[in-house]
Amino acid sequence: MTEERLQFQSDVARLLEIVAHALYSEKEVFLRELVSNASDACDKLRYAALTDDGLMADGVPLEIRLLADTEARTLTVADTGVGMNREDLVENLGTIARSGTARFLEQLSGDARKDLSLIGQFGVGFYAAFMVADEVEVTTRRAGEAQGWRWRSDGKGGFTIAEAADVVRGTRVTLHLKPGEDEFLDERRLGAIVRKYSDHIPLPIRFGDGGDATTLNRASALWTRSKSEVTAEEYKEFYHHVGHAFDDPWLTVHWRAEGKLEYTALLFVPTLRPFDLFDPRRRPAVKLYVRRVFITDEAEGLLPAYLRFLRGVVDSEDLPLNVSREMLQQNPMLARMKSGLARRVLQDLVRKADDPESGYPAFWEAFGAVLKEGLYEDNEHRDLLLRAARFRSTAADGLASLEDYVGRMKEGQEAIFTITGDDPDALLRSPQLEGYRAKGVEVLLLTDPVDEFWLPAVASYKDKPFKSVTRGGADLSAIKAAEAAEANAEAKPAVADTGPLVALLKLSLGDAVKDVRPSERLTDSAVCLVADEGDMDMHLERLLKQHKQLDRTARRILEINPAHPLVRALAERAGAPGATDDLADAAWLLLDQARIVEGEPLPDPSAFARRLATLMAKGLSAAG
Numbered sequence: 357m358t359e360e361r362l363q364f365q366s367d368v369a370r371l372l373e374i375v376a377h378a379l380y381s382e383k384e385v386f387l388r389e390l391v392s393n394a395s396d397a398c399d400k401l402r403y404a405a406l407t408d409d410g411l412m413a414d415g416v417p418l419e420i421r422l423l424a425d426t427e428a429r430t431l432t433v434a435d436t437g438v439g440m441n442r443e444d445l446v447e448n449l450g451t452i453a454r455s456g457t458a459r460f461l462e463q464l465s466g467d468a469r470k471d472l473s474l475i476g477q478f479g480v481g482f483y484a485a486f487m488v489a490d491e492v493e494v495t496t497r498r499a500g501e502a503q504g505w506r507w508r509s510d511g512k513g514g515f516t517i518a519e520a521a522d523v524v525r526g527t528r529v530t531l532h533l534k535p536g537e538d539e540f541l542d543e544r545r546l547g548a549i550v551r552k553y554s555d556h557i558p559l560p561i562r563f564g565d566g567g568d569a570t571t572l573n574r575a576s577a578l579w580t581r582s583k584s585e586v587t588a589e590e591y592k593e594f595y596h597h598v599g600h601a602f603d604d605p606w607l608t609v610h611w612r613a614e615g616k617l618e619y620t621a622l623l624f625v626p627t628l629r630p631f632d633l634f635d636p637r638r639r640p641a642v643k644l645y646v647r648r649v650f651i652t653d654e655a656e657g658l659l660p661a662y663l664r665f666l667r668g669v670v671d672s673e674d675l676p677l678n679v680s681r682e683m684l685q686q687n688p689m690l691a692r693m694k695s696g697l698a699r700r701v702l703q704d705l706v707r708k709a710d711d712p713e714s715g716y717p718a719f720w721e722a723f724g725a726v727l728k729e730g731l732y733e734d735n736e737h738r739d740l741l742l743r744a745a746r747f748r749s750t751a752a753d754g755l756a757s758l759e760d761y762v763g764r765m766k767e768g769q770e771a772i773f774t775i776t777g778d779d780p781d782a783l784l785r786s787p788q789l790e791g792y793r794a795k796g797v798e799v800l801l802l803t804d805p806v807d808e809f810w811l812p813a814v815a816s817y818k819d820k821p822f823k824s825v826t827r828g829g830a831d832l833s834a835i836k837a838a839e840a841a842e843a844n845a846e847a848k849p850a851v852a853d854t855g856p857l858v859a860l861l862k863l864s865l866g867d868a869v870k871d872v873r874p875s876e877r878l879t880d881s882a883v884c885l886v887a888d889e890g891d892m893d894m895h896l897e898r899l900l901k902q903h904k905q906l907d908r909t910a911r912r913i914l915e916i917n918p919a920h921p922l923v924r925a926l927a928e929r930a931g932a933p934g935a936t937d938d939l940a941d942a943a944w945l946l947l948d949q950a951r952i953v954e955g956e957p958l959p960d961p962s963a964f965a966r967r968l969a970t971l972m973a974k975g976l977s978a979a980g
């Protein structure tokens with residue numbers, strides 16, 4: 357029988373280099389990783405056997421065993437799960453396919469001490485075995501296949517694969533322990549590690565061979581226990597296992613639904629964004645079980661896409677066991693469960709949102725943009741989502757709720773004002789905000805691309821319509837100014853009669869603008885652009901153009917500030933004979949200026965430069 361020698365993928369080699377030097381860090385986590393893989397392998401086989409009962413026809417029960425050989429100084433983690441064939445071995449134990457490990461590599465700082473401490477937090481999957489072993493041997497046979505295989509490596513550069521005879525179904529991972537690692541042969545030590553990290557694994561983990569071997573774990577599915585029987589530590593370890601995650605859960609929601617539909621859900625909101633949060637497939641990551649049997653971790657219809665950051669399990673009492681994953685999606689029970697799950701999670705989020713001690717702002721920073729997708733996708737839970745939503749605003753430093761906003765609305769104010777853009781600081785400098793600021797009217801600063809999509813879909817909150825301050829009229833005249841702001845407003849500077857100037861600008865600018873009008877919303881700036889009431893918001897238009905979803909730009913309205921000295925001076929000259937020619941350059945400069953402030957590209961930058969130079973030269977010669 358020939359033995360083949362293969363090289364590790366370069367990322368694996370790098371990882372093994374680090375793992376091999378893990379001298380003092382929490383080496384015991386290698387067992388957590390191997391047991392977790394064994395348990396996953398049993399879950400996979402149990403599911404596959406639902407539709408192919410030949411796979412478990414040999415009568416070998418699903419279980420995990422730890423076998424210690426004190427003479428050979430080897431520890432074996434054996435499972436009777438799905439096993440691997442040759443391709444599986446090359447693919448799974450020669451490359452880095454999995455999220456957790458890839459993320460570990462991303463976090464590496466190059467500082468050996470810091471990197472080692474990350475191993476405990478992240479786990480490095482199968483490769484963690486090389487923390488305690490100088491040689492690892494994997495014998496395995498895939499369920500339903502006749503040929504067994506042996507994989508062997510010293511964790512330095514490569515591995516060998518050869519055919520193996522008389523291999524039972526499943527996988528045996530044998531570690532030849534490094535000198536000084538004998539503690540991992542001791543039953544009591546192993547039992548303690550198993551209880552610490554793997555107690556929740558619903559399969560028995562036995563120590564030793566044969567029928568009288570002791571069971572080290574509790575071997576009951578954690579989610580079936582009542583809340584009062586589960587410690588925070590146990591929840592956390594379960595989250596790590598089920599979510600392939602290594603941060604702490606920020607929120608744990610564990611409940612049993614009874615009545616028409618019976619299921620148990622144990623769901624976690626992570627502290628950190630999972631790396632695949634913005635994967636375009638937007639698939640939920642929660643595992644579906646049916647009466648304790650693992651079915652799938654890609655149950656598309658189980659949760660709405662905007663809750664894809666959740667990790668955990670849902671265990672249904674009602675769904676049929678022998679249902680294929682494809683058929684599952686059409687099952688009406690799944691849709692009802694989805695609605696119940698979403699409602700319960702959102703209710704908990706709303707409760708957290710109203711609790712100032714809960715750390716909700718950090719949650720919102722991490723997941724708010726995803727949750728907001730629900731505002732246009734899920735009408736049924738829109739009210740809960742609106743209550744959970746938080747926004748930056750011109751009125752407060754932190755995050756504001758819509759309830760806060762409505763409570764702060766001014767007399768005569770009919771709408772919830774918003775402005776959308778890429779960055780909150782830049783938004784705060786927008787000229788369109790000036791008039792609102794002067795009257796003490798709050799504006800929500802929206803900087804997630806998704807904001808452009810839910811705003812038109814939601815339209816209003818408590819009968820107050822959302823209104824962009826960069827589109828349509830400013831709606832400011834009806835709003836009573838705050839008292840302090842009123843004093844300011846009293847001392848209003850002289851205002852120009854803009855009639856002739858507006859006519860002149862329209863004539864000079866022609867088709868370049870949709871309209872020219874005096875502004876209600878400007879107090880400091882001379883000009884700004886706004887979109888017409890029925891047109892698309894300017895920020896959305898830029899966004900769509902960036903993504904090549906749009907190739908034309910709607911014409912803008914140019915608003916001029918009648919109180920601005922420049923506008924006043926221009927207005928005085930606009931009625932004079934020959935003004936149209938004299939002021940043509942100024943007209944274009946005003947428009948280009950407004951475009952620049954808006955972040956819109958200038959259609960003719962060289963014309964802009966020429967006009968500016970001419971004007972500066974005139975100004976200088978007049979001064980000299």
Ligand code: ADP
Binds near residue numbers: 397440454455482
């Ligand atoms: P992860 O468990 O996050 O996928 P690991 O490095 O722990 O990453 O394992 C890599 C892959 O190797 C697993 O996804 C699985 O396909 C395979 N594997 C590891 N251990 C076993 C096992 N005991 N039985 C079957 N497959 C296994």
Ligand code: MG
Binds near residue numbers: 389392393481482
């Ligand atoms: Mg693993």
